Amino acid sequence: MPSKDKVAFFYDGDVGNVYFGPNHPMKPHRLCMTYQLVLSYELQKKMEIYRPHKAYPQELAQFHSADYVEFLHRITPDTQHLYAKELVRYNLGEDCPVFENLFEFCQIYAGGTLDAARKLNSKQCDIAINWAGGLHHAKKCEASGFCYINDLVLGILELLKHHTRVLYIDIDVHHGDGVEEAFYFTDRVMTVSFHKYGDMFFPGTGDVKAIGEREGKYYAINVPLKDGIDDASFTRLFKTIIAKVLETYQPGAIVLQCGADSLAGDRLGCFNLSIDGHSECVRFVKKFNLPLLVTGGGGYTKENVARCWTVETGVLLDTELPNEIPDNDYIKYFGPDYSLKIQNGNVQENLNSKSYLSSIKVQVMESLRCIQHAPGVQMQEVPRDFYIPDSDEDEQNPDERVDQHTEDKQIQREDEYYDGDNDNDHTMEDAL
Amino acid sequence: MAGWSIWDHGAVPVSGKRFRGPIQEHRENPETRINFTGLFNHILHSCSERQRPPISGFHGNESFPSQNGYVNTIYEIESGVLGHLTPDIGNPFPFSSETKHGSSSNAGALNPFSSERKLESPLDNYLSNPCSSEINCESLMKTRSSGRKREAQLSSDSPNPFSSERNQESTLNLIHWLRKVAENPCDPSSDQKQGWYGELLAQNLRAREALFLNIQNASCVEEYPYQKKAAKSSRRAIPPSTRSQRDYLSQPSSLLSSTKPDQPNQSVQRSQRLMTYLKINSDKPRKRVPVDPFFQADVPEWTEPSRKRARSTNEQNTLDDSRWLGTRVWPIEGLNLTIDQGLIGKGRPDRCSCTQPGSVQCARVHVAESRQRLRSELGPAFDKWGFNDMGEEVAMNWTLKDEQSFTSLVRLNPISKKKRFWMPLVMRFYDKTKESLVSYYFNVFVLRRMSFQTRMAYGKVDSDDDEGGVRDLQRAILSESYVQRGVP
Numbered sequence: 001m002p003s004k005d006k007v008a009f010f011y012d013g014d015v016g017n018v019y020f021g022p023n024h025p026m027k028p029h030r031l032c033m034t035y036q037l038v039l040s041y042e043l044q045k046k047m048e049i050y051r052p053h054k055a056y057p058q059e060l061a062q063f064h065s066a067d068y069v070e071f072l073h074r075i076t077p078d079t080q081h082l083y084a085k086e087l088v089r090y091n092l093g094e095d096c097p098v099f100e101n102l103f104e105f106c107q108i109y110a111g112g113t114l115d116a117a118r119k120l121n122s123k124q125c126d127i128a129i130n131w132a133g134g135l136h137h138a139k140k141c142e143a144s145g146f147c148y149i150n151d152l153v154l155g156i157l158e159l160l161k162h163h164t165r166v167l168y169i170d171i172d173v174h175h176g177d178g179v180e181e182a183f184y185f186t187d188r189v190m191t192v193s194f195h196k197y198g199d200m201f202f203p204g205t206g207d208v209k210a211i212g213e214r215e216g217k218y219y220a221i222n223v224p225l226k227d228g229i230d231d232a233s234f235t236r237l238f239k240t241i242i243a244k245v246l247e248t249y250q251p252g253a254i255v256l257q258c259g260a261d262s263l264a265g266d267r268l269g270c271f272n273l274s275i276d277g278h279s280e281c282v283r284f285v286k287k288f289n290l291p292l293l294v295t296g297g298g299g300y301t302k303e304n305v306a307r308c309w310t311v312e313t314g315v316l317l318d319t320e321l322p323n324e325i326p327d328n329d330y331i332k333y334f335g336p337d338y339s340l341k342i343q344n345g346n347v348q349e350n351l352n353s354k355s356y357l358s359s360i361k362v363q364v365m366e367s368l369r370c371i372q373h374a375p376g377v378q379m380q381e382v383p384r385d386f387y388i389p390d391s392d393e394d395e396q397n398p399d400e401r402v403d404q405h406t407e408d409k410q411i412q413r414e415d416e417y418y419d420g421d422n423d424n425d426h427t428m429e430d431a432l
Numbered sequence: 433m434a435g436w437s438i439w440d441h442g443a444v445p446v447s448g449k450r451f452r453g454p455i456q457e458h459r460e461n462p463e464t465r466i467n468f469t470g471l472f473n474h475i476l477h478s479c480s481e482r483q484r485p486p487i488s489g490f491h492g493n494e495s496f497p498s499q500n501g502y503v504n505t506i507y508e509i510e511s512g513v514l515g516h517l518t519p520d521i522g523n524p525f526p527f528s529s530e531t532k533h534g535s536s537s538n539a540g541a542l543n544p545f546s547s548e549r550k551l552e553s554p555l556d557n558y559l560s561n562p563c564s565s566e567i568n569c570e571s572l573m574k575t576r577s578s579g580r581k582r583e584a585q586l587s588s589d590s591p592n593p594f595s596s597e598r599n600q601e602s603t604l605n606l607i608h609w610l611r612k613v614a615e616n617p618c619d620p621s622s623d624q625k626q627g628w629y630g631e632l633l634a635q636n637l638r639a640r641e642a643l644f645l646n647i648q649n650a651s652c653v654e655e656y657p658y659q660k661k662a663a664k665s666s667r668r669a670i671p672p673s674t675r676s677q678r679d680y681l682s683q684p685s686s687l688l689s690s691t692k693p694d695q696p697n698q699s700v701q702r703s704q705r706l707m708t709y710l711k712i713n714s715d716k717p718r719k720r721v722p723v724d725p726f727f728q729a730d731v732p733e734w735t736e737p738s739r740k741r742a743r744s745t746n747e748q749n750t751l752d753d754s755r756w757l758g759t760r761v762w763p764i765e766g767l768n769l770t771i772d773q774g775l776i777g778k779g780r781p782d783r784c785s786c787t788q789p790g791s792v793q794c795a796r797v798h799v800a801e802s803r804q805r806l807r808s809e810l811g812p813a814f815d816k817w818g819f820n821d822m823g824e825e826v827a828m829n830w831t832l833k834d835e836q837s838f839t840s841l842v843r844l845n846p847i848s849k850k851k852r853f854w855m856p857l858v859m860r861f862y863d864k865t866k867e868s869l870v871s872y873y874f875n876v877f878v879l880r881r882m883s884f885q886t887r888m889a890y891g892k893v894d895s896d897d898d899e900g901g902v903r904d905l906q907r908a909i910l911s912e913s914y915v916q917r918g919v920p
Contacts, residue, residue: 010758013818019870022854023847025709027896029874032822039806042776050758051816063729095709100866115758122757141726145710153729164734174710182729189731202710267896268710302895314777322779327798328806329823332879333895335886338780 005286007047007316008125010112011035015132018105021097025267025300026146028105031132033306033330038313040328046317048125052115054107055154059114063153063182065141072148073103089142096143106149109133113151113295117158120253120291127292127316131309134257134297136176137203145174145202146298153182155293156189156255163252163291168192169242171281172259172297173269175206175222179257185216190249194238194262196270197224208363218370221245223360227270228348231277237357238281241364246288248368254290258282258312259297260305265342267300272348275308275340282312292316303333307340606635761813792883792912799823826875827916829868834861835913838872839906877909884908 016032038044060069068090071083080087080098087093109132116128136152137145152168156179159166168183170176170193183189197206212220223241225234261269263278286292294316299305314321323339325331331338609632786794803823807814814820827835837860845853857869882895 008758011817013816013821016818016874017821017867017870019866022852025896029870032818032874035817036819036822039810040802042778044762044810045776048760049762049813051761052758053756065726112758115756119757124757139727140729157729157731160731160734181727183731185728186731188734300896319777321777324779324782326778326780327795327802329799329803329819329825329875330879331795331799332882332886335882 005126005289005316005318006124007127007129008116008119009038009044009047009049009313010052010116010128010130010132011049012051012108012112012132014101015105015108018099018101020099020146024097024146027300027302028132030299030302030305031296033302033333034131034309036328036330037306037310037325040326041310041314041319041321043310043313043317043319046319050115050119052108052112052130054104055111055114055149056107059154060106060110060149062157063140063150064138068141069149072106075102076100091142091144095146096148102148109135110149110151110154113155113293114158116293116295117155120293121159121162123291126289127286127294129294129313129316131296134172134259134295136170136172136257136259136297137174137178139178139181144178147178150178150182152176152179152255152257152295155295156183159253159255159291159293160188164188165190165249165251167245167249167251167254168257169254169285170194170257170259170297171238171262171278172257173262173266173271174201174259174298175203176257177203177205180205180210180220180222183216184212184220185214187215187219190219190221190245190251192221192223192241192245194223194225194234196227197222198226201270208360211367218367219249221364221367223364225271225360226351226356228272228350229352230272230350231274231280233350233352233357234271234273235277235280235284237361239284240361242284244365244368248371251290253293254285254288255293255295256282256285257295257297258309260299260308261297263299263301263304263308263342264348265301265304266298268298269300270348272350275304275311275342278308279312279315283315286316304342306330307334307342311340606632606639610636761816762810764811764813792887792915795883796915821871822875824876824879824912824916826871827913830872830876832913832917835876836910837861838877839909842877843906880909880912883912 011031013032016029016035018028020026020028057069057073071086071090075083075086075092075098077098077100080093087098092098109130112130113133116130116133119125119128130151133151133155135147135150138147138150156166156168165187166189168176168179168189168191170179170191172193173196175195175197176191176193180191180193183191193206195206206222206224208222208224210220210222211218221241223237258278258281260266260278262271262273263269264272264274282294294312296305296309299308311321321340323341325334325338325340337343783789784794784798786797788794803819803825806819810817810819830838838857841856841860842853845851845856858866861869878895
């Protein structure tokens with residue numbers, strides 16, 4: 001069935017010439033390469049493309065502390081030597097260097113996620129994409145792991161203005177600690193992260209036993225994995241857990257961080273996923289037909305990042321892309337094969353045994369069982385198949401008798417038959 | 433703190449039900465290895481993770497004892513530390529199988545007020561009469577440690593909580609706190625005294641290090657990311673600002689060596705210099721999730737967005753909000769495009785009509801064709817998206833001489849010889865902006881290098897490998913420049 005999803009794509013050309021410094025693995029140039037590839041496949045014809053506004057400091061301060069934002073705004077590579085103490089305080093200088101146009105870079109990628117969230121809220125699109133965003137390590141008062149501003153937290157806060165519950169899914173190879181921490185004590189956001197854990201792997205958090213606290217207890221899910229996980233194991237685990245999460249939590253919107261460092265061959269990653277496996281997760285989430293905000297994230301082998309996010313743009317547009325990359329200005333980057341397949345180097349041994357994955361799954365499911373269905377709603381026993389797939393009423397034959405069970409499954413939306421509060425002789429008070 | 437003793441806590445081991453802790457097991461069977469380190473680590477790990485140990489058993493993982501087991505294990509630690517057991521220095525585990533208490537059913541644990549126990553040590557004297565005597569920690573130490581090796585370790589490690597009488601009270605605080613936290617790691621009362629908590633945790637970590645851990649043990653223990661390692665502490669002495677200028681290749685590879693030996697592929701995939709990024713910063717041992725308004729986002733209570741307001745001021749809202757929704761760049765207003773569905777998502781054709789398919793010239797022609805087609809289709813969007821600054825076209829803004837200088841500077845400052853080419857480039861091209869240097873690097877230099885290396889069949893070609901020291905490479909890069917300019 002062809003999708004009727006409207007897709008909005010956010011991009012600003014200024015983001016590509018940002019340079020973290022020599023030898024730094026984070027290269028925003030990968031965004032230019034992604035963009036070239038997307039356009040070489042002519043995908044722009046199926047979506048709308050927007051240039052985001054540059055986020056204002058006040059917008060960034062909706063989550064981050066004002067002094068941290070101010071410092072980011074003012075610091076430059078030439079003056080940083082005068083602020084050694086502040087650099088340490090805000091964790092700048094090593095993993096998170098101070099470079100030219102740092103603040104503008106932050107404004108662009110945060111602005112993209114903010115605009116994407118607002119566009120979803122205003123229902124002008126069903127899916128919004130900002131590959132420049134997804135920098136999930138940034139904390140309220142400090143930078144971390146190449147991330148300065150946490151655009152995901154800002155986007156989620158924006159979505160929370162129109163949705164009771166928001167689900168955050170993170171398939172970056174690193175734990176989504178910044179987002180989890182920001183929402184650790186609330187049940188309005190559920191954070192689910194699949195990541196490598198152990199062996200002193202950054203950031204060191206994300207154990208399966210970290211499930212949130214206080215009101216947010218059981219609303220943080222961590223799936224710690226070992227090196228070398230392959231497509232089959234990962235997608236099976238992903239689908240099982242996400243399906244259960246969606247059934248239990250019933251969010252109003254989903255934010256999906258698609259860090260590409262979980263691909264095989266990544267400079268800093270250690271998984272063995274192919275682009276097919278990675279994009280299968282995106283495809284699965286899209287099927288739930290909820291407002292979806294898709295961002296980038298990690299990814300330190302530029303060509304694979306560009307390949308992956310291009311394929312996933314195609315997935316979100318229901319377009320399957322052929323392997324042969326069309327000619328474009330950056331085609332040479334994709335040699336020697338010039339195809340969308342990852343050039344396979346050394347294959348990692350998969351250290352995730354079946355029993356290990358099974359035990360993780362069991363623990364996650366245990367945790368999910370503790371959540372009352374749809375928090376904020378009166379707790380009651382709900383049938384297992386409560387989460388129903390979309391059914392098109394118009395396609396059903398009204399003359400055909402359906403059994404009670406099927407009929408019961410069909411639940412009308414509250415405003416199904418009325419355009420607004422004032423229609424059909426109902427006064428406003430009655431409607432509310 | 434006067435007037436209480438460490439045994440006042442009230443958490444007495446369940447009498448009649450004897451828990452066979454790791455020390456007890458080792459005592460009965462000296463051949464077995466005690467995962468004492470692991471237990472101690474886990475207790476402290478749980479403290480820092482703010483998690484409650486499981487009440488009964490664990491989900492299939494034998495290394496985590498029950499909560500009762502924790503309590504009893506803490507007693508054993510206390511006992512061992514305070515001299516109830518004689519340490520065996522030769523043994524890597526500090527507590528031997530020797531027991532002073534015969535085969536009493538309470539042997540090895542754990543209630544010092546049990547009438548079956550013969551009180552002997554200085555601690556026992558103190559406990560029997562807290563007001564009259566003080567614990568002679570020095571004599572405690574002497575009964576504990578008869579080996580020079582252990583003494584040297586204890587005295588040299590700083591600060592040893594058992595080293596002087598002055599610290600005896602802090603020792604008791606230490607152990608009391610440890611037991612309290614082990615029993616209830618999520619106790620909110622311990623959060624309120626954050627400074628005190630942090631200090632006691634640090635003391636416990638040092639005690640653990642002094643008593644139990646050595647580097648070999650530390651490297652074998654899995655999944656405890658907050659462990660300190662001696663190698664790391666030496667690197668931490670370097671201030672961050674100078675560290676960033678150090679040569680990363682000369683970093684000690686202790687972290688690489690800590691990976692398991694059955695993962696030979698790890699180092700192949702990740703180059704050594706990249707291992708210096710994204711390190712866990714263990715010089716500030718961070719709580720698992722900090723509890724503070726400085727860390728969490730302000731999530732407001734849910735309120736239904738008012739529909740009434742939306743209806744009446746819908747249009748005005750649209751105008752106000754539109755600037756926050758991004759500026760639409762595509763599709764362009766007024767530009768009528770016939771969308772050829774067949775062309776969307778089409779790949780590169782298998783064949784072309786060039787005389788030498790796959791050659792540099794062939795690639796150049798096809799790329800130029802695609803670029804032209806894109807320019808005509810996108811119209812003004814082509815420039816807005818910065819496509820005019822992408823690809824080898826960028827080189828047209830550079831003179832041949834500048835290109836030669838650029839390539840030479842990169843070649844003469846290879847990373848392998850601990851040099852950096854960025855600063856020489858900035859200094860040489862003072863009249864160009866840094867953006868244009870970056871742009872040339874990614875759009876021209878790396879592309880041509882990739883083109884050369886893939887044709888030379890170098891195997892796996894890495895565009896992020898910043899080496900540029902190949903003479904042939906330089907010649908090849910420049911020859912492409914000549915071709916682009918039509919220079920014969």
